[in-house]
Amino acid sequence: MREPLTEELLQELLAAPDPRSFAERHRLTKxxxxxxxxxxxxxxxxxxxxxxxxxxxxxxxxxxxxxxxxxxxxxxxxxxxxxxxxxxxxxxxxxxxxxxxxxxxxxxxxxxxxxxxxxxxxxxxxxxxxxxxxxxxxx
Known part of the structure; x- marks a missing residue:
């Protein structure tokens, strides 16, 4: 599976209704x-x-x-x-x-x-x- 480019993720984050939905969708954890x-x-x-x-x-x-x-x-x-x-x-x-x-x-x-x-x-x-x-x- 291709890892999305940072620029693509940034655009998606900025278009997201809130940061939580973005983080959950991409399984972003520390x-x-x-x-x-x-x-x-x-x-x-x-x-x-x-x-x-x-x-x-x-x-x-x-x-x-x-x-x-x-x-x-x-x-x-x-x-x-x-x-x-x-x-x-x-x-x-x-x-x-x-x-x-x-x-x-x-x-x-x-x-x-x-x-x-x-x-x-x-x-x-x-x-x-x-x-x-x-x-x-x-x-």
Whole structure:
């Protein structure tokens, strides 16, 4: 099923009699970090243990994030995004689910991270690029 474009949804929202009917029709709910992580695992066929390891997270802490028992800093969420090989859109949704700021291309550090995500860099390669530009690394 084709996902509607944001512009199409915006037009439909503006034409709706009230926001509740629009939200119900499109099943819009606030997705938690653990729910979105589970969705991504299912969608991409990943194993949680592999992602936690690739993200360089402590096993216990990583599992607590996935189970919704612990929150995660913006950098920890980015570690998970790189470990899963997420697209920019998916990474931004993951950050949003965690209650963190999305990546912003006018911020130098975020711009480097966006570039690295888009070009399929690993977490290690991304940290190397951030270090090379004098920016704080993710790990």
């Amino acid at each position: 997705r938690s970090l653990s729910e979105y992580l589970q969705y991504l695992l299912d969608e991409k066929g990943f194993e949680r243990s592999d992602i936690v390891r690739k993200a360089g997270l402590n096993d216990t802490f990583g599992y607590q994030i996935f189970m919704g028992q612990r929150g995660a800093s913006r950098n920890k969420v980015l570690q998970l995004a790189f470990a899963m090989g997420l697209t920019l859109k998916e990474a931004d949704r993951l950050l949003q689910a965690a209650g963190a700021n999305q990546l912003y291309c006018k911020d130098r550090r975020d711009a480097i991270i966006i570039f690295c995500l888009d070009h399929g860099y690993t977490l290690q390669k991304t940290d190397e690029e951030l270090y090379r530009f004098g920016e704080d690394t993710i790990c």
